[in-house]
Amino acid sequence: MSDRLVELAKRRGFFFPASGAYGGTAGFYAYGPQGAALKRNLIESWREQFLTREGHMEIDAPTVMPESVFEASGHLDTFDDMIIECPSCGESHRADHLVEDETDIDDAEGMSLSAVEEIIAEQDLHCPDCGASLAGIEVSAFNLMFGTNIGPGSSSPGYLRPETAQGIFVEFPQLKEYARNQLPFGVGQIGRAYRNEISPRRSIVRVRELTQAELEHFIDPETDKPPLSRVAGVDVPLYSAAAQADDGEIETMTVNDAVEAGVVNDWIAYYLGVAAEWYERVGVDMDRFRYRQHQPEELSHYSSDCWDAEVEVDGNWIELTGFAYRGSYDLSKHDEYSDEEFTLFKQYDEPITVERPTVDPDMSVLGPEFGSEASDIAEELQRLAETDPDAFEGETVTVTINDEDRTVPVDVTGFAVEEVTESGEHITPHVIEPSFGIDRLIYTVLAHGYREDEVDGEPRTSLALQPDIAPTTVGVFPLMAKDGMAERAQEIVRRLRSEGFTVNYDDSGAIGRRYRRQDEIGTPYCVTVDYESLEDDTVTVRERDSTEQDRVAVDDLCSHLRSRSATQ
RNA sequence: GCGCCGGUAGUCUAGUGGUAGGACAUGGGCCUUCCAAGCCCAUAGCCCGGGUUCAAAUCCCGGUCGGCGCACCA
Numbered sequence A: 001m002s003d004r005l006v007e008l009a010k011r012r013g014f015f016f017p018a019s020g021a022y023g024g025t026a027g028f029y030a031y032g033p034q035g036a037a038l039k040r041n042l043i044e045s046w047r048e049q050f051l052t053r054e055g056h057m058e059i060d061a062p063t064v065m066p067e068s069v070f071e072a073s074g075h076l077d078t079f080d081d082m083i084i085e086c087p088s089c090g091e092s093h094r095a096d097h098l099v100e101d102e103t104d105i106d107d108a109e110g111m112s113l114s115a116v117e118e119i120i121a122e123q124d125l126h127c128p129d130c131g132a133s134l135a136g137i138e139v140s141a142f143n144l145m146f147g148t149n150i151g152p153g154s155s156s157p158g159y160l161r162p163e164t165a166q167g168i169f170v171e172f173p174q175l176k177e178y179a180r181n182q183l184p185f186g187v188g189q190i191g192r193a194y195r196n197e198i199s200p201r202r203s204i205v206r207v208r209e210l211t212q213a214e215l216e217h218f219i220d221p222e223t224d225k226p227p228l229s230r231v232a233g234v235d236v237p238l239y240s241a242a243a244q245a246d247d248g249e250i251e252t253m254t255v256n257d258a259v260e261a262g263v264v265n266d267w268i269a270y271y272l273g274v275a276a277e278w279y280e281r282v283g284v285d286m287d288r289f290r291y292r293q294h295q296p297e298e299l300s301h302y303s304s305d306c307w308d309a310e311v312e313v314d315g316n317w318i319e320l321t322g323f324a325y326r327g328s329y330d331l332s333k334h335d336e337y338s339d340e341e342f343t344l345f346k347q348y349d350e351p352i353t354v355e356r357p358t359v360d361p362d363m364s365v366l367g368p369e370f371g372s373e374a375s376d377i378a379e380e381l382q383r384l385a386e387t388d389p390d391a392f393e394g395e396t397v398t399v400t401i402n403d404e405d406r407t408v409p410v411d412v413t414g415f416a417v418e419e420v421t422e423s424g425e426h427i428t429p430h431v432i433e434p435s436f437g438i439d440r441l442i443y444t445v446l447a448h449g450y451r452e453d454e455v456d457g458e459p460r461t462s463l464a465l466q467p468d469i470a471p472t473t474v475g476v477f478p479l480m481a482k483d484g485m486a487e488r489a490q491e492i493v494r495r496l497r498s499e500g501f502t503v504n505y506d507d508s509g510a511i512g513r514r515y516r517r518q519d520e521i522g523t524p525y526c527v528t529v530d531y532e533s534l535e536d537d538t539v540t541v542r543e544r545d546s547t548e549q550d551r552v553a554v555d556d557l558c559s560h561l562r563s564r565s566a567t568q
Numbered sequence B: 001g002c003g004c005c006g007g008u009a010g011u012c013u014a015g016u017g018g019u020a021g022g023a024c025a026u027g028g029g030c031c032u033u034c035c036a037a038g039c040c041c042a043u044a045g046c047c048c049g050g051g052u053u054c055a056a057a058u059c060c061c062g063g064u065c066g067g068c069g070c071a072c073c074a
Helices: A002-012 A033-052 A067-073 A095-102 A113-122 A165-170 A172-178 A241-245 A255-260 A266-282 A329-337 A363-387 A438-449 A485-498 A511-520 A531-536 A554-567
Strands: A015-017 A029-031 A057-059 A064-066 A081-085 A092-094 A139-142 A147-149 A157-160 A185-194 A209-219 A235-239 A251-254 A289-293 A305-313 A316-327 A344-358 A396-401 A404-409 A416-427 A430-437 A450-455 A458-463 A474-478 A503-505 A525-529 A538-543 A549-553
Touching: A002 A015, A002 A438, A002 A450, A029 A033, A033 A057, A033 A185, A033 A209, A033 A266, A033 A438, A057 A172, A064 A067, A064 A165, A067 A157, A067 A165, A067 A329, A081 A095, A092 A095, A095 A113, A113 A139, A165 A172, A165 A185, A165 A209, A165 A329, A172 A185, A209 A266, A209 A438, A235 A241, A235 A255, A235 A266, A241 A289, A251 A255, A255 A266, A266 A289, A266 A305, A266 A316, A266 A430, A289 A316, A305 A438, A316 A329, A316 A438, A329 A430, A344 A363, A363 A396, A363 A404, A430 A438, A438 A450, A458 A511, A474 A485, A474 A511, A485 A503, A485 A525, A485 A531, A485 A554, A511 A525, A525 A554, A531 A538, A538 A554, A549 A554
Parallel strands: A057 A185, A235 A289, A474 A503, A474 A525
Antiparallel strands: A015 A029, A064 A157, A081 A092, A081 A139, A147 A157, A185 A209, A209 A430, A235 A251, A289 A305, A305 A316, A316 A430, A344 A416, A396 A404, A450 A458, A525 A538, A538 A549
16 A cells, blocks of 8 residues: 555655655655645644644744754764674674773774774674674764754854754743743744654655654643643543553543543643544544553653654554653753753742851861862851751861861851742743654555545545645536636636635546546545536536535535535 | 665556567547546656676666665664
């Protein structure tokens, strides 16, 4: 089936391998006219559902970001690994670690690939798993981010973002201002992300340049609750980590039951409910859909819990969306690595008065007495005051510096307990992230809508796309291009287009052939102008899936098409 | 990245050493009163590079692209 779908996609202009004139580039696809329209409709539907209806904001950040962003985000740590694969058992190892472990070299990570390769050959290092010799085996860089240079020279490395999310996290200090420093708030972004995949697969399912629609919903984990009532009754098919671990099954339950049973975090559950309804609306076959929880070892470096929306296509389950609980990971990291604050000031209902033990050491005494240790002692005293103020009750107080005790008279520590009024605190929001892969959704909608059947003994291929998602909404044909029918049809085309419909006009060949053309690109309705139209100003409206026809007055055509689209 | 298989018009396909044939699609014409009808004409192809050979779509090597398996998918 996938072969025929990919063939149809290319033939009819949904998607095809890019740069084919030069042999093609693996992992890069172009969307043709139908695909681009389908993608635009899906994105518009996503925006309406996940941003407009939720009251979230949308931003549009650059795809190239400086190296420091990815040092902070943790993406760089996994970017530069040297991999060597054992020819005997097939296991991959970190080549630099192997060298560091087996020789007295302790900085193999900073060496070049060929240097590490040479050392492995010279020292005749062996596979730690099976013992086979690795001499002469190629060491390769395990490179998942696309690198580039910002400006001339190489002093300012940058990377194409591997997820649109970082553009949101990095701009958080600005975004919180736009949210008037109030939690919760959500920020979405739709755009391209880049991953230098080792082996792109299955047409547009695994590509190197992809389009993501991501939402980062920032919340106060202590006080904010999701509006669960909106989706409480929505059924979600859940395949929990526990069920996966003991051969359990997918269990379908309502969002409300899932939360109450403690199967899913309530925030994640809310979005599972919203997304399930949305997926069905855009044409995903919900009989081939599930939410699968990540196993603990599957979780990425930033998330503490994650559920994937998965669909079955061509007999495989593929990931459409990750619903990750990213906690405060990203904001904390950017707070730590950057000069800006990635926190919000949260006011208490009432200011509180706290007793805060402080020290103000008399350095004119400590300095001469302890010399270079004096400042360390002062720091220790502050720490001790915060953790164990009782230590200052006697005549002297003892701190440990470099494993040696130092005793200081309490009266030179300036110890005091101050009453401080605090009106709030700085908190780092937690993040719930639904991250949608648009390309995979396009593939799914096409695959789940793909139909092959017979009509009057003739094969018929059609795409059962939802009317508001289909690239073209209506095809308009004259029964034959003569006797004024073509002209009348063209008038109807202009009228429909001025009303905002996406219209395809076609007068070539026989009428049946034109219906088939529209079936293949998923056009839900075809309007035909015949001899009767010239008499009484009515046309036939033919529906794609049933091929049934209604006769409709031209004046009622727009409202007729609108109401049919809406009820489907 | 490794292994196996494959790459002939837009699509599908025939062609085991003598420089390509078909079907569908597409465009033009004729015909045609609602579901890929018929007739005529036209456009259009051997993935790239190297080698062997008098001669390569065909055999060999390398690359590339695609499918599948392993690994990977942060």
